Amino acid sequence: MLLERHGFEVQIRTNQAPAENSCRTAVDVLFRSTAKIYGAGVLAVVLTGMGQDGLHGCEGIREVGGQILVQDRASSVVWGMPGSVANSGLADRVLSLEAMACEIIDRVKNHQ
Numbered sequence: 559m560l561l562e563r564h565g566f567e568v569q570i571r572t573n574q575a576p577a578e579n580s581c582r583t584a585v586d587v588l589f590r591s592t593a594k595i596y597g598a599g600v601l602a603v604v605l606t607g608m609g610q611d612g613l614h615g616c617e618g619i620r621e622v623g624g625q626i627l628v629q630d631r632a633s634s635v636v637w638g639m640p641g642s643v644a645n646s647g648l649a650d651r652v653l654s655l656e657a658m659a660c661e662i663i664d665r666v667k668n669h670q
Contacts, residue, residue, distance in 0.1 A: 559583050560591035568595055585639075589615025593622045600624030601665055603658065604649075607639035616648045625650050627661060 560573050573587050585604075589612065592600050602619050604612045606629055616626050626649050628640035633655040644652050653661055 560587050561595050562591065563595050585612045586615035590618045593618040593624060596624070598623035599669065601662065601669075602626045603662065604628045604640045604643050605655070605658075606634040606636050608636045609638050610642040612639045613642045613646060613648075616643050616646070620648050625665060627658065627665075628652050629658065630654050 560571055561568050562571050563569075573583065575587070585607075589600075589602055592602070593615070600619050600622070602612075602616055602624060604616065604626070619626055626643060628643045628649040628651075629637075630644075630652050631637045631641065634640055640649075640652070643649050651661060
């Protein structure tokens with residue numbers, strides 16, 4: 559899945575390109591397209607998941623000034639995806655799943 563801008567509209571499109579990170583749908587694809595369209599307005603949230611999918615997309619989000627939240631090890635079923643982002647130093651915050659919703663709401667309110 560990715561986002562595409564068409565004039566003043568942004569549309570979600572399924573991605574038919576070759577698999578990335580051994581999977582389709584890869585969140586890296588979504589994160590890159592989101593960073594391209596929304597730049598510093600992006601708030602990425604990386605939750606429990608296997609592998610390193612999301613790491614390269616978060617690099618793109620960081621390059622445009624976006625924010626990145628990741629789920630902590632203790633509340634993750636699999637800490638691969640959030641762990642790779644956290645260990646890379648890209649995460650603005652590493653939070654429990656329980657604390658994630660409040661952090662998202664605070665950041666969205668403060669961004670406006």
